[in-house]
Amino acid sequence: MTNQTSAGSTVSDASTRQGVATLHLIRHGTTTMNVENRYRGRRDVPLDAQGWADAVEAARTLSRAGLTAVYAGPLRRTINTAQVVADECRIPDVRILHGLVNLDYGVWEGMTSEEAAMYDPAAFELYRSQPGQAVCPNGERLTDGQKRMVEAVQLMGERHKGERVAAVTHAVMIRLLAATILDLPGDQWRIPVGRGSLTTFEVEDGQIRLIDLPAGDDVD
16 A cells, blocks of 8 residues: 555655546544544534644645545534645635435434443444444444445546545544455454544546555544
8 A cells, every 4th residue: 555644744746547536535633522432423513623633634644635626524524624625735615525424323323332332232233343234223224324435435536537636524434435445354344544534545437446544543
């Protein structure tokens, strides 16, 4: 893998191959619910002070990437992170793509993982180790979230052949995408995706390749 994107590094504006879209998926910056390790889901919680700093760090990393577009899911924490990136990279607007929205955690929204496990132990065990069979109680099937994330990335790839773009989304959505591309065993799908980190993919003719995973050990 190439183009390391850990904190303090930069992504160079190397040329992208004709017909291939390079996509930097950014996990939004920190919120108070992240700090408390609670499932945010569709709850529209704002960035906290550290979250804005996370956004600035991501923007600086991408400042020389030669981006042509910046996308975000529809929640404030993704839009605000994306706006910081767009401003730094001189992109005039942020494009909202609803396929990038967070997983619907249903009744687990606002709970810690320990509380979710107590509420429905069987459902939580499937969530932890068998995402292909898991569904959040009164929420979304993980396979449905995975499918819409794949479709969102394919759409951006089709729109931006030969270009570099950034998109701000959520940790679980990046993990679900990476898990299907890497064909990870069920109990290994929750890969580290740090707050404000970049995970880089290439899209060519609808096929998605994982190019770089972020450094770090954040698995909340």
